[in-house]
Amino acid sequence: MAPPLCMLIFLLFFSFPFSSSFILNNNHSLSFPLTLTETPLVKHVSNSINKNQRLRILSSYNVKSSFKYSMALVVSLPIGTPPQIQQMVLDTGSQLSWIQCNPKQRTNSKTTSPRPPTTSFDPSLSSSFSLLPCTHPACKPPVPDFTLPTSCDQNRICHYSYFYADGTYAEGKLVREKLALSNSQSTPPLILGCAQDSKDPWGILGMNRGRLSFPSQAQVTKFSYCVPTRQDRSSSVTGSFYLGDNPDSSHFRYVDILTFPQSQTMPNLDPLAYTVPMQGIRIGATKLNIPPSVFKPDAGGSGQTMVDSGSELTYLVDAAYNRVREEVVRLVGPRIKKGYVYGNAADMCFDGNAVEIGRLIGDMAFEFEKGVEIVIPKERVLADVGGGVHCLGIGRSERLGAASNIIGNIHQQNQWVEFDLANHRLGFGEADCARLAK
Template sequence: MPPHLVLCLLLVLLAVLWSSCEAATAGTKPLLLSLRARQMPARALPRQPSKLRFHHNVSLTVSLAVGTPPQNVTMVLDTGSELSWLLCAPSSGEGSRNASTTTFRPRASASFAAVPCASPQCRSRDLPSPPACDGASQRCQVSLSYADGSSSDGALATDVFAVGSSAAAGAPPLRAAFGCMSSAFDSSPDGVASAGLLGMNRGALSFVSQASTRRFSYCISDRDDAGVLLLGHSDLPTFLPLNYTPLYQPARPLPYFDRVAYSVQLLGIRVGAKHLPIPASVLAPDHTGAGQTMVDSGTQFTFLLGDAYAAVKAEFLRQTRPLPLLRALGDEEPGFAFQEAFDTCFRVPRGRAPPAARLPRVTLLFNGAEMAVGGDRLLYKVPGERRGGGDAVWCLTFGNADLVPIMAYVIGHHHQMNLWVEYDLERGRVGLAPVRCDVASERLGLML
């Protein structure tokens, strides 16, 4: 065959393959879920040791359908945890009076299955506490630890999960492993209860890994009902100017480095226009792995290690001292710390609000991207705290990790509000772009 005919045939073949790929890509729609900010009861959720327990905790929740027939459940979205779990109703009449609509009923699901000890899922090395085997039942047991030192036990199980728009589109449900937790948790009438937690880190048993999702993103709104979670690859966020920072992974395993977390490189911190003179060694993990920077949707506020926090505190106090409505509480009560970690606090006159527009922004600088926290996201009104004639207490939403203590920088979801956050596992990076979430949700709804 003449060379020019061979070349023509190759070009035709490439064109056919390209159009087929485009058609396949176009036919794969991402899954779209509503992301809500909910006030949670103090003991509604179990916490891993690295998690913080807030008396007035706000969590991000998504709604899923689990089991056959499907049971609607509300789960907390947590990029800092691996194992998803559901609070399961008792299997017998004993204790059933404690069951509520927030529990999952495994006996009512025809597709529910316990995970046996011999299963590879029962040998996961990514969980903080490795699974154990119940010798009598030969079922795989898991344990979650609370921040107060108590723990909750349950069994590893599998069932089918129908997520967001996938159910409406008729897509087959995903069979995934999760913890079927048997412990009862306190609830309160003023909180929105949750049936469990959706683990979204990079561990083998996370929902992301089990669903083979190589990219997901979300936008956390400052309004409860305008957030969005997008699972899967999509070109929809192209209207956003995303800046990417690479995920950080040490060359070799380190004892205190969480290798399945979404870790990025923190290069510097700026308060207002002032670039803080923090040594690079303070912002980077040390030889043990302690000091990594994690993006965590399961933690409310942001925590900085002691030296970095001290620099931010000093500069923030210096720049806000001229503001008439703010009186540094530390001048009067040096020992006050909200939730034992937030001690950059102020007195604000009764009936007034902090001058949000005049507060200096706190900007976290990464390799290739930055996260600027300003306005009303900088100060949090401490519930129940009053001084003098009724002055309210407001605290900076950056906490001292050394006081908790945790050995890492943790970027919480409060500082991710109105920010498009994309987790791109294919290319090992996190993308950030400021955006109004209600506008983004509207655009996505129209485009889908």
């Protein structure tokens, strides 16, 4: 899709705590963590499904799929009965899944002719579709781990609104609908957002640890994806996505997902994110002088390090970003594009031969506990951001109002990333993701 919209995750201007992300003007996004509270998951699944049915559903998920990757990871999922194909951004940094539902026709201000509608879901064609009444607990949850602003319309149907950073908004209704994972496997009816007014071409598949996320509602205990490399930001490549066991997991290396007690209230912490025990950063053979505490939540939750498929770039708090920039300036300082800041956050950018500059910088690695690391080879250490400019792919999170370290999909390329929810761990394994998707 040209020009591709990135990540499609949004900044909500509410006083409510909620995990979200936002669109940046330079076509990339950042998952922006705010405070949530984790609650048990099973009791919130549809009451119409008994325990044995849940176990059968859980054990039956073993699905290999794919996604298209330019800046976002976009999966195509059959939704409803009979299924209608919907494109959704695979986002481990948000909770609510939502689809486009018959968006209103918009007119071009110059020609007054209607724009072509995006491919949207038609509820009238699905026998498994139902609206969520205002009396449903998800509309006004007793435990505020999902504080999506909701209201009741005149028909007592649960209505929600998302406000975007650029002043626009998306709104719709909360509904229940099935997702078909294969010809023989489908989920029970899940709670989704049905957006009726949105400028975005895709929906969202919310994959975090919240009780209304797709894994929690569908009782998926393991999923993984492999993000391929891309030549430039205008190209689209195909990656692999698994629900259930991954056949390559024997060579994965695992780190624990850090969890936080419900009683531990920290304003800058997202307890539903996939938080990992990062230890440091290496550039070439140099281990940067960054204390490991910089990558851990402080008393207010700042410094949390999370893995987020919904953010294109990686973002670091100032204490880490400054050390990275000092080393890059030492290696290739005269070549930095002066006065250029990508997305108001990334200022380690260059004109000229990206391969040559990459050789001067060398490999980069994110180091975690247990000796696990993500290595970005020097050939890919710079990312194409358009206009002949290449950047290190790291932004300063505090410039954007965030207080977290976020590992974006640009630094998950050629890696299997496995989310083993049953064992509270994340697995990483190097791979040729483009070849695996063929």
